[in-house]
Amino acid sequence: MAKIYDIITNPNPVLRRKSPEIAKEKIASAELKEFCADLAETMIAKDGIGLAAPQVGENIRLAVINTDEGPLCLINPKMKRKSWTKVWGEEGCLSVPGLYGEVKRRKKLKCKYFNQAGEEITIEAEGLFARVIQHEIDHLDGVLFIDKMRPLKNKKEAKKI
Numbered sequence: 348m349a350k351i352y353d354i355i356t357n358p359n360p361v362l363r364r365k366s367p368e369i370a371k372e373k374i375a376s377a378e379l380k381e382f383c384a385d386l387a388e389t390m391i392a393k394d395g396i397g398l399a400a401p402q403v404g405e406n407i408r409l410a411v412i413n414t415d416e417g418p419l420c421l422i423n424p425k426m427k428r429k430s431w432t433k434v435w436g437e438e439g440c441l442s443v444p445g446l447y448g449e450v451k452r453r454k455k456l457k458c459k460y461f462n463q464a465g466e467e468i469t470i471e472a473e474g475l476f477a478r479v480i481q482h483e484i485d486h487l488d489g490v491l492f493i494d495k496m497r498p499l500k501n502k503k504e505a506k507k508i
């Protein structure tokens with residue numbers, strides 16, 4: 348049975364720490380595999396499209412993103428090539444309930460990460476997918492979207508990342 352974590356909400360020092368990388372020998376471990384699965388289940392249960400490990404109290408560089416092909420687990424993700432173009436887009440966050448805003452993010456990027464088999468993968472992302480990757484990497488650096496946002500003109504809900 349998957350474990351559904353409680354989400355840590357702002358303010359909390361866990362959300363503000365820069366999380367260290369996961370050691371190479373731990374990347375393909377059964378323990379981490381279970382954590383990835385539980386984090387993905389939690390993201391789905393809480394209706395989010397992304398969730399980073401610090402949001403459940405683990406200061407490690409790992410995040411899950413909900414994609415059309417199912418949950419994707421990014422271990423030690425790093426942004427590589429970034430486009431110069433930035434675009435505004437709406438965001439919310441499971442750790443900042445009830446607050447939504449617009450954040451300027453890079454339109455396109457390349458992201459390098461390790462999968463649960465310990466393989467190094469590079470993906471290209473744009474649009475919402477690129478936005479979610481940037482939001483999650485911010486979480487791993489102790490940054491929240493409220494640090495960068497401008498308020499929405501009309502108080503509607505946005506996707507929780």
Ligand code: CO
Binds near residue numbers: 440442486507508
């Ligand atoms: Co978030």
